[in-house]
């Protein structure tokens with residue numbers, strides 16, 4: 207998302223939803239975009255496995271994981287996004303924090319999803335986010351990037 211649109215899109219949901227709808231056309235639409243992470247990994251994980259949706263926003267990309275019965279934690283830096291997530295997806299465990307330094311225990315997730323978020327970080331912070339993913343994943347865990 208271009209930088210001038212980003213703050214507006216976080217403030218006004220219709221802008222966010224419109225930008226997402228248009229930019230997801232190349233992968234077959236919003237619903238398909240939202241399902242890419244879980245479609246890639248669900249057959250590799252146990253039912254009820256612990257999944258982290260890092261930079262979860264209002265939880266739209268966490269929803270398909272919840273629908274499949276995974277225990278999903280969503281982390282985001284924005285309290286506004288997390289309160290929307292609470293309304294839309296009450297089963298999502300919500301954590302406010304930085305993806306570069308998540309306030310979560312080592313080796314506590316079987317899978318981590320980063321959906322439409324990694325591109326927002328400058329190179330140095332992007333490396334910190336990926337290092338954090340390595341710390342949070344259990345041995346043999348999976349990271350899925352949708353971007």
Ligand SMILES: C[S@@+](CC[C@H](N)C(=O)[O-])C[C@H]1O[C@@H](n2cnc3c(N)ncnc32)[C@H](O)[C@@H]1O
Pocket residue numbers: 260261262263264265266267281282283284287303304305306320321322323326
């Ligand atoms: C483009 S949205 C994507 C939201 C969601 N993953 C999705 O697929 O719809 C990017 C999200 O990253 C969050 N974010 C940006 N910088 C962050 C950071 N340093 N730590 C945690 N979340 C961050 C924003 O608040 C926003 O909710």
